[in-house]
Amino acid sequence: MIMTSLPSTEAGTQLITLLAALMLVLQLLLVVQRMLLTSIRIFALQSLMLAAIATVVAYYHSATHVYVIAVLTIIGKVLLLPRLLNRLVRRINIIQEIEPLLNAPTSMLICGGLTLLGYIVARPFTTLEKLGNNTLAIAITLLLTGFFLMFNRRKAITQVLGLLTVENGVMLAAVALTTYGMPLVVELGIFFDVMVAVMVLGILVYRIRESFASMDTSKLSQLKG
């Protein structure tokens, strides 16, 4: 266990808990949001919360290395990715998600259940959290609801957003469980990969749009068995 000598760790813990809770709230908003551009904005905001958590951890543990994560998150996930996705949405000229498979109240109910599940799974590990309560539970919840988002939506772009929130969940776990974040080379690799992944997905979304005249992934159903 790391015992930090800073007296105000309590404040840091509360701040992180608050920010993590906000991440969860934004995730739930994303689940019921159908306008694509608003969804992208919500994702950007959620990533900003993640960057803020990283900053708080870096400050209270005086781990300069984690500041790098915060800066990378802001550059990559708050500025660059949303801009790329925005351009993609405008280019393929689709503004709204069609009716999701499950309607908003049902989705909310399921996400409530998933949150509960996240807390149950994280329970045995609460002693391992270094800073902030319940962050691991929230991270696992983000993972689960991200999956749900991907399965519930039919537009390719929203599925990509779901995947990105899963990534946010994993990064939150990395910060919450280890305080130091991962070694720098790994962080850089992850961000590089996320960028390339979004580009590859963008290319595919664009091609799907070209040859299916929609990005409705429920039309991708020729291959079976």
Place this chain on the structure above:
Amino acid sequence: MLLTPILLVPLMASLACLLTPSRRVMEVLNVLAFAVALALGLRLLNQVLAVGFVAEWEEFLSADALSAWMVLLISAVSLAASLYAGRYFRRDLASGAVTPGRVKEFFVLTPLFAAGMFLVVLANNLGVMWFALEATALSSVLLVALYNRKTSLEAAWKYVMLGSLGLALALFATVCTYAAAVGLQPSEKLPSFNWSHLMTVAPQLDQRLIKLAFVFALVGYGTKAGLAPMHTWLPDAHSEAPSPTSAMLSGVSLKIALYALLRFHILTTQCVDSGFSRTLLLCFGLFSMFLAAPFILVQTNLKRLLAYSSLEHVGLICAGIGMNTPVTIFGALLHMGYHALTKPVLFFAAGNIHQTFHSLELRIIGPGVVKVLPVTVLLMGLAAVAAMGLPPFGLFYSELTVISGGFAAGKTFVSVLVLVALVAAFCGILTQLTRILLGIPKRERTSDATPWDGVGAMALLLVGLLVFSVWLPAPVLQLIQQAAGIVGGKP
């Protein structure tokens, strides 16, 4: 300096292909790069046998017997695929199935794909291994979508979505492992995050976290390795990709993901010291085998049939490792090698058939392919006999090793299950392939692929398979034995 060149050679080839406008040069560069990689792999084999553990860049890159074995597999399959690719794409260009730009994309991405796989097996750092695997996924997604047909886009979309989900879970596993390692060191300095370091401190790691990590790694990397029930992307991607890519996906890419899973298995076994991880591997392996057999029987598409056969073989490898006796692990690793030499031949033959009949649907192709493409069918038949596990080919020997190892260790029930699944898959492939390959064609067909196209690459692999089936060189044997020792938990 041996590990760095193995990574750099394909990267340079990829870069050079990006810059050159000539397709001929690209073909030669690809073949040359993988030939060099294979030669370097052989040198690595010797070095690993001599010193046991090779490391470079302050242990950033490292290789033990298991990684050296994987390096050999990657370079051999990639070499065969690039040998086959030249003619294959020339025919595709002639028939207008692809544009020159797409062919260039293939020759640029394939070495990148291979370089990613080399990095997976040579990286000592867990995190680097993870992002190398993600890099292989991303480069192969574009290869799967190469033909830009509706179906290939669908396959690519499923592949990238499921693959990325799996890799996100695997990243979570990596984070959990790191958390366990951090908790161990009270100091303020960053702990080392290398496999070689983790193995030395394995018994002191937090057992719950390591177990959690293994479960996430199993689902995550298992998705990429095509283990059932996370395999749904596999038949789509394998059937829609160009044949050389299918060969690489099936021949090595699945095994590279399995390698990543094995590293977690080794760590978990060291840490928890119970049958936790091996029981899970055994269950998933058996489930994959049993799921594959009925799908082979009802399949109507040739390459999907081959993809399900790969699923069955990956299942067998997993089950062999899950049984966890020295003999079964040895058999499973040997099976990896023989399967890597066999499956590409089948996919290359399927590529020839596709280009001749412009379809992969079994009822359109068959019966009587033998009358149209005699040489291709001969080689395909031999490879199919090998893949079914009949002598004199090595797969017979490796399957028998796994089963007999299981019986010898008293795991009768599991061994019988493996045997049943193998027999079911055997019957499936036999009935399906004899139905289309042999017999009299329903209609007259003119073959636009000359009979000898792609035969070089196929024959090379088959001769290799046959030679290594009857005579396994002593260094290779020793390497596999050492690798089996590593997987089995002996130093």
